[in-house]
Amino acid sequence: MPFVNGARLTTAGLFLLGCLPAAWLLGAAFTGQLGANPTEALIRQLGEWGLRFLLLTLAATPINRFFKWGLLLRHRRMIGLFAFVYAVLHFCAFIWFDHFFDWGELLRDILKRPFITLGMAAWLLLLPLAITSGRWAVRRMGYRHWVTLHRLIYPAAVLVIVHFFMLVKADLREPIIYGALLFLLLLTRLYRPGGKARQRRVSG
Amino acid sequence: MSKRSIKRRHVYRQSALPHTELTPEADYLGRREFIRRWGLTGAALMVSPAFNLLGKDANAASTLPARLNSRFNSVLSTDETRTGYEEVTTYNNYYEFGTGKSDPARNAHTLVTDPWSVEIQGAARNGQVGLDDLIDERELEERVYRLRCVEGWSMVIPWIGVPLADVIEKLQPDKDARYVEFTTLADPRQMPGLARNVLDWPYREALRLDEAMNPLSLLAVGLYGNYLPNQNGAPLRLVVPWKYGFKSIKSIVRIRFTRERPSTSWNLANAREYGFYSNVNPQVDHPRWSQARERRIGEDSFFTPKRKTLMFNGYAEQVAHLYKGMDLRANF
Numbered sequence: 001m002p003f004v005n006g007a008r009l010t011t012a013g014l015f016l017l018g019c020l021p022a023a024w025l026l027g028a029a030f031t032g033q034l035g036a037n038p039t040e041a042l043i044r045q046l047g048e049w050g051l052r053f054l055l056l057t058l059a060a061t062p063i064n065r066f067f068k069w070g071l072l073l074r075h076r077r078m079i080g081l082f083a084f085v086y087a088v089l090h091f092c093a094f095i096w097f098d099h100f101f102d103w104g105e106l107l108r109d110i111l112k113r114p115f116i117t118l119g120m121a122a123w124l125l126l127l128p129l130a131i132t133s134g135r136w137a138v139r140r141m142g143y144r145h146w147v148t149l150h151r152l153i154y155p156a157a158v159l160v161i162v163h164f165f166m167l168v169k170a171d172l173r174e175p176i177i178y179g180a181l182l183f184l185l186l187l188t189r190l191y192r193p194g195g196k197a198r199q200r201r202v203s204g
Numbered sequence: 205m206s207k208r209s210i211k212r213r214h215v216y217r218q219s220a221l222p223h224t225e226l227t228p229e230a231d232y233l234g235r236r237e238f239i240r241r242w243g244l245t246g247a248a249l250m251v252s253p254a255f256n257l258l259g260k261d262a263n264a265a266s267t268l269p270a271r272l273n274s275r276f277n278s279v280l281s282t283d284e285t286r287t288g289y290e291e292v293t294t295y296n297n298y299y300e301f302g303t304g305k306s307d308p309a310r311n312a313h314t315l316v317t318d319p320w321s322v323e324i325q326g327a328a329r330n331g332q333v334g335l336d337d338l339i340d341e342r343e344l345e346e347r348v349y350r351l352r353c354v355e356g357w358s359m360v361i362p363w364i365g366v367p368l369a370d371v372i373e374k375l376q377p378d379k380d381a382r383y384v385e386f387t388t389l390a391d392p393r394q395m396p397g398l399a400r401n402v403l404d405w406p407y408r409e410a411l412r413l414d415e416a417m418n419p420l421s422l423l424a425v426g427l428y429g430n431y432l433p434n435q436n437g438a439p440l441r442l443v444v445p446w447k448y449g450f451k452s453i454k455s456i457v458r459i460r461f462t463r464e465r466p467s468t469s470w471n472l473a474n475a476r477e478y479g480f481y482s483n484v485n486p487q488v489d490h491p492r493w494s495q496a497r498e499r500r501i502g503e504d505s506f507f508t509p510k511r512k513t514l515m516f517n518g519y520a521e522q523v524a525h526l527y528k529g530m531d532l533r534a535n536f
């Protein structure tokens with residue numbers, strides 16, 4: 001492959017991989033594979049993919065540290081942006097297919113229903129991270145401030161898990177599994193022999 | 205009801221059907237279902253995109269020849285578009301067979317519905333009563349009711365059954381009875397969902413006796429002209445169309461008349477969210493979601509705004525008097 005840069009190929013491959021769930025959902029929606037209540041299925045699937053990418057973003061550092069596998073870390077920015085994009089699609093699907101752009105009703109829901117309030121809060125925490133995901137932001141803000149800001153991913157992920165817990169009716173199995181994964185990922189942050197982890201982080 | 209087992213075989217074992225039966229089977233299942241079961245997926249794909257994104261052919265299975273003789277009750281039936289047979293039988297809440305909407309259709313084949321008897325308590329006719337004795341097949345009525353789930357979706361289903369009031373009169377409840385409690389079968393060998401404690405099994409529901417005696421209350425044994433599929437609560441279920449769907453308890457094995465208000469499953473699980481009455485009421489929101497609107501399964505597409513939910517699910521004329529003087533916000 002003389003004309004193709006290997007790193008770029010990996011990036012492109014990961015990008016396509018990230019688009020796959022959305023493409024699959026779109027195809028499934030058009031061919032009626034989403035079951036009897038496709039709207040609900042779509043909203044839920046998009047939310048769940050947002051959460052999965054969020055956990056994958058959080059897994060980048062520990063996987064690099066403990067398994068010496070840096071692929072995720074090198075592409076963490078993109079994975080994090082996928083989390084945000086799926087959260088945006090999730091929110092858009094909710095505004096469009098569930099509320100039909102009834103903004104008054106939407107505002108009432110955000111204020112009155114705790115699970116929506118928390119979803120919204122999580123989304124608002126992810127928003128500045130997506131905006132400042134570019135290298136320019138690191139330069140403008142300074143690395144220290146940028147890192148501090150991007151720690152918002154922790155409370156955001158916790159809020160998403162609580163969002164999930166609050167929306168299920170009786171069967172807590174799924175939110176428990178995702179919650180346990182998040183707990184594990186957060187736990188690895190407490191383990192810092194030598195305090196060198198910070199320097200090993202790549203910006204972005 | 206003795207013919208049930210024979211008919212069941214017709215529905216579930218297509219592979220054993222002689223070829224002469226193909227046409228009625230196709231009629232019965234409806235085009236979509238027929239195509240799906242017989243593997244003509246290419247054809248299905250050719251016709252489905254337009255339907256599925258822009259709204260489905262929800263009436264596909266509504267003009268089928270009935271196999272269960274019944275009298276059509278036009279007075280109590282809605283003439284709204286009926287939800288397709290496929291949606292009615294694949295999108296179910298029946299936690300004894302799993303908490304996913306498609307779990308019951310996948311898992312409920314293990315339910316043995318024949319023979320079936322119901323234990324009666326608190327009435328003159330106490331003890332085990334066989335299904336045939338409880339339900340007189342000559343009295344069967346077809347009624348097309350709206351069904352509104354607490355989760356914000358709804359269907360229109362042609363049920364077949366008898367008025368609950370007739371059965372109660374036959375059973376002669378004790379004089380001091382004020383409530384009637386229903387219990388679902390709880391057999392872990394038949395019901396894989398019981399292995400997990402998502403609810404306090406067995407599933408229980410109850411009505412005030414005057415609610416139960418209301419002409420709308422139906423004890424159903426069938427839908428769409430045939431016996432109930434297992435996932436829809438075979439062989440005997442309650443249908444109370446002005447209440448959220450979870451009140452319409454499935455696969456009933458016990459009917460108990462009592463003076464005290466019985467505890468009910470969802471109310472036990474979360475009293476703040478699920479009241480004893482659980483009448484459909486667009487003005488009283490579930491704490492987690494609005495009840496003002498609903499999505500009609502099968503009929504509404506992505507681009508159809510949700511329709512407004514009606515007070516008592518549109519049955520106010522028949523049932524509002526039951527709650528006169530009651531604060532429906534406190535008694536939700």
Ligand code: HEM
Pocket residue numbers: 040043044045046047048049050051054083087090091094116118119120121122123160163164167
């Ligand atoms: C922006 C505000 C948000 C709103 C209004 C919102 C709304 C919803 C709604 C309506 C549901 C489905 C509830 C149901 O069907 O009963 C849901 C489920 C879910 N949402 Fe959100 N959400 C928001 C933000 C987020 C974010 C930021 C994430 C994650 C990145 C997320 C992840 C999830 C997950 C994982 C589920 C459950 C999916 C499942 O059941 O499999 N949500 N959300």
